[in-house]
Amino acid sequence: MSTGTETEPEAELAEPGSETNEAALESLLGERAIARDDHLNAPGFVINPNDVQDVLSDLRDEAGYDHLSCVTAQQYEDRYESIYHMKKFADPTDEVSIVVPTTVDDPVSQSAEPVFRTADWHEREAYDLVGVEYEDHPDLRRILLPETWQGHPLSKDYDQEKPQLVTLTEHQNPIQPDHHDAESDTMFLNIGPHHPATHGVLHVKTVLDGETVADVEPDIGYLHRCEEQMCEQGTYRHQIMPYPDRWDYVSAGLLNEWAYARVIEDLADIEVPEYAQIIRTMGAELCRIASHMLALGTFALDVYGEFTATFMYTFRDREVIQDILEDLTGQRMMFNYFRVGGVAWDLPEPREEFFEQTREFLNELPAKVGEYNDLITGNEIFQTRCIDTGVLEPEVAKDYGCTGPVARGSGVDYDLRRDDPYGYYEQLDWDVITRDGADNYARVLCRMEEVEESAKIIEQCLDLLEDWPEDERDVQANVPRTLKPDAGTEIYRAVEGAKGELGIYIRSDGSDKPGRFKIRSPCFSNLQALEEMSEGEYIPDLIASLGSLDIVLGEVDR
């Protein structure tokens, strides 16, 4: 008794209208498409490295593919390949992949940066890790690894044993006189990588003109833990699942695990029992609340600098959620609870106690949200501080590939739980929150309201779980011990993580380990927009904007 919402990529492609869609695409690309290379999730067209800008801008302007969600680069024996995964903000199930092969000797292809701003960082990452070079790119240098690094670690001939040198002098003491520009009287300021306002180990190079921010440049990679390499070394069945917990580690573990579960279930064509889907949905939404609570607490910390009231209150609530999740999964943070084809085990016994505990939390939640509204969002000083600062116009947000609460705070109505449904979301009654403010305040409100929506979802899941007939409680599908998807199958799938569209691209090479595993992290794209949001504003507003983006470095750097 499954709705089968998890395993429909082929069905989607075959649905009425998509044939014509493909035909339309074919005629739009015309001569420029030199071959087809279909992926499980989308039709794929191979183009020449010189046509990238041309094709992408046509796809955006003529066919409406306005979301460049990810750029994947990889090396085969005989070629390098960059894949542009494109979608529509209006309908994320309508996807197309543009495949750009280049030769091994001369891996140069045209940059997509002039068409989509978001390609900037994505292509820098591809250059850094795989070694594809992009012509026309405004600033092609390493992004995750230190600038003195030798070799490209995800390319075929990389030798991990070779020594490496890292310098400490990249960014000098800001007080040094040469950072004072004689004419413009600006000052260079380092924020991070060890700084309380950067939410981890982010480094922001800032140029100030008086108190106004003249230029910012986030410098990332201080937590680049080779997540993609780790996943490529693990077997599909069990060894990959623990890693997603550590991408967005702010208690969003189950949301991330779902990203992997979804992609592998689609790839290996596994149907998940409905009962397991409900448990997943409930767990994931609990994680979302915990994650948004931390975002709220640290934002208050950034804006007020108070370590006492709001911060402690949000941690009080997180403790309650972590207790519930610990009962369910056995761990406070790194759950490793999802399995390919279901979840690890059923709800904890005695079930009544679990339901009671969770309901108690939900019952208390409205009062707590009210408290936060009194303390923070209703506070006049807070409002003065946040309204109309860090403005991110919806068109700009789309250009940068922003998703999640950051995009929804700018009025971009994009939520994969509804638009590209998976799990049990489709059968439940809840709303997607959007706000038109496009400023720091809108993003905070958006998260607060999402907490309430999540609570609604959990409530309905609890009702369903409580009444579920005892002999139909299947928590896992029948999955073979080793999974070996057909060689050459490629798929990109995304879920709505706590911070936005969390996607995974897998190419299988016929073995029980992925040939290429690429993570599309929402924070990576969102952080890129910081520049747009904070230039010309005061330096405290830069900190507030950074806080309202709610980045987590484990996911930015991966």
Added chain:
Amino acid sequence: MSSDEPRQTIYDSTAPSTDTRDARIGEGVDDRFNSKLREAFGASPFILTKFDEFMNWVRGNSMFMLQFGIACCSIEMMHTYAIKHDLDRFGAGVPRASPRQADVMIVPGTIVSKFGPRMKRVYDQMPEPKFVVGMGSCTISGGPFQEGYNVVKGAEEIIPIDIHVPGCPPRPEALLYGVLKLQERIKNGESSAVVVKPYELEEFGDLQKDELVQKLASEIDEDDLVMRYNWADSP
């Protein structure tokens, strides 16, 4: 009035003392230099101890932690500071943002090549005596990312560590236990074991002129500080 026995008001009353100063001093000879605390000590109003021991006692009971978040473990570290676990109960709950004000550094997460020199710099900026708690498997061996091309195989490759707290992440209770153990060691005057640290900050000019150094010679100045990672020698 003799100070042999504490005054009754000390052990008897829990009411706040609202007496006037005269009443507090009491009858007879003015013994206002005998504070209540002193009297509570009994016969002699002195504690005899070695200055070193006294300093260790003070250090152990008032640790200023460095506000230092790296990776996933820092979330559990924040939970340890926050309500419920409340590290402040043990005199260690006020994280300082500046390393120059901190005594203890909790290293909560994975150290990657780019962050290694930074961590070393932060550690160097802390005043002596300084102590380090390594939190999580990553600071022990690189943890789940041990095989990564970019991951330092344990924080001990770069800075000395007094207490290791294993776990991925360790529960707040475990971190508390680690901090308490550290307090105990500080009070007993024990310091961290001397370890060989393979990765040090060095001036570029001092390095051996091997292939890698020659390649980078045009990019890096002679007196720039660099950290050289010999991955092949790592465990």
